[in-house]
Amino acid sequence: MLTSWTADAVRAAEEPLLAAGVPLMGRAAFGLAGHVARALREARGRVRGARAVLLVGPGNNGGDTLHAGALLTRRGVAVTAVLASPRVHADGLAALTAAHGRVLRATDGTGRADVTAAVRAAHVVLDGLLGIGGRGGVRGPAAWLVEEVAAAQPRPLVVAVDVPSGVGVDDGTRQGAVLDADLTVTFGVRKPALLLPPAAHAAGRVVLVDLGLDPAGAPAAVRLEAEDVATLWPVPGRAAHKYARGVLGVVAGSARYPGAAVLSVAGAVRAGVGMVRYLGAAGPQVLAAHPEVVVGDGRVQAWVVGSGVAPDDDAQRERVRDVLARAAHEPVVVDAGALDLLPERVPAHVVLTPHAGELAALLAARGAAGVTREDVEAAPLAHARRAHELTGATVLLKGATTVVVGHGGAVHAQADAPAWLATAGAGDVLGGVLGALLAGRARDAVTDPMLPAALAAAAAAVHGWAAHAANPGGPVAAADVAGAVPGVVARLVSA
Numbered sequence: 001m002l003t004s005w006t007a008d009a010v011r012a013a014e015e016p017l018l019a020a021g022v023p024l025m026g027r028a029a030f031g032l033a034g035h036v037a038r039a040l041r042e043a044r045g046r047v048r049g050a051r052a053v054l055l056v057g058p059g060n061n062g063g064d065t066l067h068a069g070a071l072l073t074r075r076g077v078a079v080t081a082v083l084a085s086p087r088v089h090a091d092g093l094a095a096l097t098a099a100h101g102r103v104l105r106a107t108d109g110t111g112r113a114d115v116t117a118a119v120r121a122a123h124v125v126l127d128g129l130l131g132i133g134g135r136g137g138v139r140g141p142a143a144w145l146v147e148e149v150a151a152a153q154p155r156p157l158v159v160a161v162d163v164p165s166g167v168g169v170d171d172g173t174r175q176g177a178v179l180d181a182d183l184t185v186t187f188g189v190r191k192p193a194l195l196l197p198p199a200a201h202a203a204g205r206v207v208l209v210d211l212g213l214d215p216a217g218a219p220a221a222v223r224l225e226a227e228d229v230a231t232l233w234p235v236p237g238r239a240a241h242k243y244a245r246g247v248l249g250v251v252a253g254s255a256r257y258p259g260a261a262v263l264s265v266a267g268a269v270r271a272g273v274g275m276v277r278y279l280g281a282a283g284p285q286v287l288a289a290h291p292e293v294v295v296g297d298g299r300v301q302a303w304v305v306g307s308g309v310a311p312d313d314d315a316q317r318e319r320v321r322d323v324l325a326r327a328a329h330e331p332v333v334v335d336a337g338a339l340d341l342l343p344e345r346v347p348a349h350v351v352l353t354p355h356a357g358e359l360a361a362l363l364a365a366r367g368a369a370g371v372t373r374e375d376v377e378a379a380p381l382a383h384a385r386r387a388h389e390l391t392g393a394t395v396l397l398k399g400a401t402t403v404v405v406g407h408g409g410a411v412h413a414q415a416d417a418p419a420w421l422a423t424a425g426a427g428d429v430l431g432g433v434l435g436a437l438l439a440g441r442a443r444d445a446v447t448d449p450m451l452p453a454a455l456a457a458a459a460a461a462v463h464g465w466a467a468h469a470a471n472p473g474g475p476v477a478a479a480d481v482a483g484a485v486p487g488v489v490a491r492l493v494s495a
């Protein structure tokens with residue numbers, strides 16, 4: 001599992017080490033210089049003779065960068081530090097100067113031509129403008145520097161120091177211009193912005209330099225990896241029968257959108273549920289695609305409702321209402337056309353699966369007037385958290401990186417899917433996969449309010465991995481994603 005901690009938690013964890021005289025900045029700079037050297041060797045075959053530009057801000061993030069620059073000069077790298085602030089880390093600057101690094105000032109308008117020339121000639125740029133002390137985004141000379149590097153051709157390698165400067169460290173927002181990095185070298189522990197969208201998309205590959213930090217409490221956001229998902233997946237024992245494995249009720253599709261029913265059921269069947277019961281007008285199409293499905297009412301352990309349920313389909317909406325009225329005792333995945341039928345408050349084993357536009361509509365309907373899809377996309381965590389707080393539900397917000405907020409505010413962020421997965425019907429399959437997980441672990445999901453969020457993250461992960469597996473590197477149809485789920489699950493649980 002990848003874990004992350006807030007800026008405050010990082011500072012608290014650093015305190016005892018700093019008090020004991022542990023040279024954290026020295027360790028951070030040493031690790032940073034090593035990773036930069038490795039990246040240079042990979043990009044150009046050798047380190048010696050490379051040209052590096054350091055973007056140096058006012059705090060310790062700039063200090064790390066200056067110290068790393070001093071180490072790189074000793075490896076034959078020509079280092080130019082560009083100071084974006086009148087005051088920078090004094091020890092760091094002294095170390096770089098002693099190592100014969102060159103120093104330019106972006107704060108002095110007259111030297112800008114030299115800065116531009118250095119940036120254009122650089123093989124690598126280290127972004128040390130702001131770290132965990134940054135607030136409100138890069139501005140002034142620092143913003144100009146970010147523009148210069150972003151415009152440089154050929155593009156230098158960009159290495160973010162601790163975090164890409166100007167991200168909301170704790171909430172994953174981008175606070176104005178952010179330099180997209182190829183590599184982020186982070187110190188001690190990951191920060192939430194390295195897992196959460198949209199900031200995480202600016203981080204590139206993330207490597208962690210161990211500082212021996214031991215942060216207290218629960219991580220601020222986590223990302224499940226294969227072994228975590230394997231632990232969560234319900235695997236039938238020898239004596240299992242179909243009812244014990246879980247029956248999932250699916251209220252999806254309509255005469256107008258039968259495909260959503262077929263795909264929702266496909267996700268559930270392929271994820272390994274004991275049985276699927278389908279309710280709705282798309283029975284013939286569902287049976288044609290999945291003869292193992294039972295059409296009609298009966299006992300179930302969990303539900304998926306809403307995918308492809310049209311606003312004017314009164315019969316299907318009535319079934320959704322019936323299911324939601326029983327949600328106190330049965331896990332329910334609430335998708336698309338069922339989101340507007342959600343009761344005022346629900347337990348955490350009710351999992352909403354909106355995309356950004358649907359989440360905006362849900363929030364607007366609950367008093368957050370004027371929230372738009374763009375607002376949600378700019379701050380996915382804040383809006384998913386708001387929806388959780390307003391409804392009590394576990395909220396899975398779909399996106400290139402899927403954010404889940406569950407009981408107690410626990411946050412998962414999964415970035416397992418190829419961009420090709422942004423395709424019609426993919427969300428219906430995800431709902432089915434998640435429904436299968438909730439049906440398989442229905443009792444646990446009702447008694448342990450933390451579990452639905454973990455299962456939602458696990459479903460998102462498997463859905464993303466299945467999209468990769470269906471057609472590595474190329475386009476995928478939603479039905480093919482469902483088709484790849486059994487193979488992905490087999491590899492997971494047999495590893």
Ligand SMILES: NC(=O)C1=CN([C@@H]2O[C@H](COP(=O)(O)OP(=O)(O)OC[C@H]3O[C@@H](n4cnc5c(N)ncnc54)[C@H](OP(=O)(O)O)[C@@H]3O)[C@@H](O)[C@H]2O)[C@@H](O)CC1
Pocket residue numbers: 011014018024025026028057058059060061062064129130131132133134135136137138139161162163187
């Ligand atoms: N702590 C440790 O032991 C270790 C820390 N390490 C490193 O330190 C980094 C954290 O360092 P940091 O606390 O100095 O914060 P950092 O982000 O460099 O800058 C804060 C300065 O910027 C200013 N400022 C804020 N926003 C601004 C803006 N928008 N535009 C312009 N200025 C702005 C702010 O001013 P203030 O708001 O306080 O007035 C303050 O002067 C951390 O990310 C890691 O790299 C490692 O070495 C490991 C050990």
Ligand SMILES: [K+]
Pocket residue numbers: 061127128129130131160161162163164165
């Ligand atoms: K930085």
